Amino acid sequence: MKPDQWHFSRPELAAGYLGLFGLGLSSARTLFARRRMGKTEFLIKDLIPAAKQAGYLTAYVNLWDDDEEPAGALVGALYGAIEPNWWAKLARKANSPVRKLKASGKIPVFGEASVEAEMTADDKKFVGTLLSDALKAFDSQTKPLLLIIDEAQVLAAAAHSNFAHALRAGLDVRKDRLKVIFAGSSESTLRTMFGRSSEPFFNWAPLEPFPLLGRDFIQFMVKKVNTITKHQLSMKHAVAAFDQLNNTPEFFRRFLERHLTYPFDGPEAALEFTKEHVFNSDQFRRQWTGLLPADRALLGMMADGKVSDFHGQAAREQLAALLGLPEAPPVNMPAHSLRRLQADNIVTKLAHGEYRFEDEAFAQWIREHGALNGEASS
Ligand SMILES: Nc1ncnc2c1ncn2[C@@H]1O[C@H](COP(=O)(O)OP(=O)(O)OP(=O)(O)O)[C@@H](O)[C@H]1O
Ligand SMILES: [Mg+2]
Numbered sequence: 001m002k003p004d005q006w007h008f009s010r011p012e013l014a015a016g017y018l019g020l021f022g023l024g025l026s027s028a029r030t031l032f033a034r035r036r037m038g039k040t041e042f043l044i045k046d047l048i049p050a051a052k053q054a055g056y057l058t059a060y061v062n063l064w065d066d067d068e069e070p071a072g073a074l075v076g077a078l079y080g081a082i083e084p085n086w087w088a089k090l091a092r093k094a095n096s097p098v099r100k101l102k103a104s105g106k107i108p109v110f111g112e113a114s115v116e117a118e119m120t121a122d123d124k125k126f127v128g129t130l131l132s133d134a135l136k137a138f139d140s141q142t143k144p145l146l147l148i149i150d151e152a153q154v155l156a157a158a159a160h161s162n163f164a165h166a167l168r169a170g171l172d173v174r175k176d177r178l179k180v181i182f183a184g185s186s187e188s189t190l191r192t193m194f195g196r197s198s199e200p201f202f203n204w205a206p207l208e209p210f211p212l213l214g215r216d217f218i219q220f221m222v223k224k225v226n227t228i229t230k231h232q233l234s235m236k237h238a239v240a241a242f243d244q245l246n247n248t249p250e251f252f253r254r255f256l257e258r259h260l261t262y263p264f265d266g267p268e269a270a271l272e273f274t275k276e277h278v279f280n281s282d283q284f285r286r287q288w289t290g291l292l293p294a295d296r297a298l299l300g301m302m303a304d305g306k307v308s309d310f311h312g313q314a315a316r317e318q319l320a321a322l323l324g325l326p327e328a329p330p331v332n333m334p335a336h337s338l339r340r341l342q343a344d345n346i347v348t349k350l351a352h353g354e355y356r357f358e359d360e361a362f363a364q365w366i367r368e369h370g371a372l373n374g375e376a377s378s
Contacts (some may be wrong), residue, residue: 006253007045008220013211014042014050017181021146023052026174026367029206030152030182032190036250036279039183039210043148057081063154070154071127071163076087081145083212091096128166135170144177145317151188152182156199168200180205186358212285213249218242241271246360251278253329284365287346294329296370297322298337302347302355303366308333310355 031370033039040062048058059081063070129301138145149155155164171178182205184190194201222238245251251274259270297319301307307315316328323329338355341347346362347355357363358373 001376004045005043006221006224007056008044008213008217011050012043012045017047018050018056018146021144021179024176026206027178028180028182029172030184030190030194030205030207031210032184032187032207033210033212034248034357035361036248037184037210038213038249040150041249041373042210043150043181043183047148048146051146055143057143058144058148060148060150064151071131071159072169074149074167075130075134078145078147079130079137081147082141083132127163131163131166131170135174135223137176138178146179146181147171148181148183150183151185151187153184155192155201156193157188161200164200168204172358183210186345186348188342188358189345191349196307212247215239215245217249218252219258221252225260229260229263231259231266233267235260237267237271241267241274244271244275245278246364248278248361251361254278279361279364279368281365284362285369287362288366288370292337292340293323293335294319295337295340298334299341299346299366300370302357303370304364310338338369 016168017029020029027142030037044060048060053057059277061070061074065073065148091369102321123251153268155167170178176263182190182194182201190207194203194205194207217236218238222233222235226232241255242252245255255270255274259267262273291299298310301310301315301318307318309315311331311334313328315334316331319325319334320328338347338349342349345358348358349355349367
């Protein structure tokens with residue numbers, strides 16, 4: 001595969017994680033960051049190659065690719081890492097669930113990792129068997145394995161609880177050679193998953209923010225851009241653009257693309273164009289208009305960033321004013337809103353009772369277009 005010219009690699013960060021695992025002090029980590037901040041790109045383009053280099057087998061699964069049946073996707077990825085021919089090999093084994101699937105004519109045209117998608121509910125009990133088979137295959141060889149579970153918050157769903165317990169038990173006894181990275185954008189769900197004692201992964205992997213891209217990244221990109229256009233982009237313009245795009249690498253790349261396509265218009269115009277596009281999406285408009293007025297009012301306040309205690313008297317008086325209520329609503333009104341907004345993955349609750357947007361772009365959109373009556377202004 002041709003290396004991605006525009007990928008800013010982060011070898012120190014990758015080495016840092018591998019170093020931690022290598023020391024044996026820790027065998028699992030959970031990384032979180034807002035949407036589009038570069039988690040997946042780092043995991044796939046930096047961490048996996050570095051891990052391979054260091055002698056690890058590597059398995060990557062993105063549970064969003066199949067959030068109905070994450071177990072199958074995960075087992076497929078795990079198996080694929082250990083035993084490249086796992087599917088064929090399993091199919092030859094007597095009593096193998098795979099054999100049964102084959103007999104039933106359900107051999108998918110795949111994508112081994114997507115095997116599960118083809119299974120019916122009746123077949124699903126075999127996933128547990130496949131997991132333990134995969135782990136046995138792991139035990140029968142000597143290499144360490146790095147398992148990367150992206151969008152890991154999917155495992156927190158009650159529907160996947162049995163599998164999560166089985167997985168946790170399987171990983172637990174193999175900590176010396178099986179290292180796990182969980183990643184995700186839903187901080188609140190990840191916190192529940194690893195912070196609530198009733199959850200299978202309670203206290204299992206320390207949760208830490210994924211280090212965001214910053215000045216080095218901007219510099220790298222600007223240098224690249226300036227090698228291909230006569231219209232040189234200054235760091236000053238680039239830093240300002242990155243900042244106004246909420247430090248989001250994906251949006252910054254769109255800005256660069258625009259700059260390269262319309263160099264004569266200048267960087268300010270490219271930035272305006274990009275902002276207009278990334279912060280003005282129809283999706284935000286739909287999401288906004290679909291919310292209850294009380295939830296919109298609260299989100300508007302949150303986007304303004306002036307209120308810290310949403311249950312307090314001052315905040316409730318502001319809610320009353322926004323909603324045209326005769327007096328401040330009771331505490332349970334913001335409480336219900338916050339619960340709904342968390343359930344919809346719109347806001348996340350930090351440990352110390354502070355709330356924030358999961359997607360900073362939505363906050364920006366609300367600041368610019370959100371009007372309480374739901375008819376978002378444009
Ligand atoms: N290291 C990097 N170098 C260059 N571009 C990057 C880098 N990291 C991220 N990007 C850009 O940002 C985009 C989004 O990154 P990525 O998909 O990794 O984010 P994410 O944090 O996994 O988001 P999500 O939570 O939505 O899955 C990439 O497609 C790429 O355009
Ligand atoms: Mg991702």
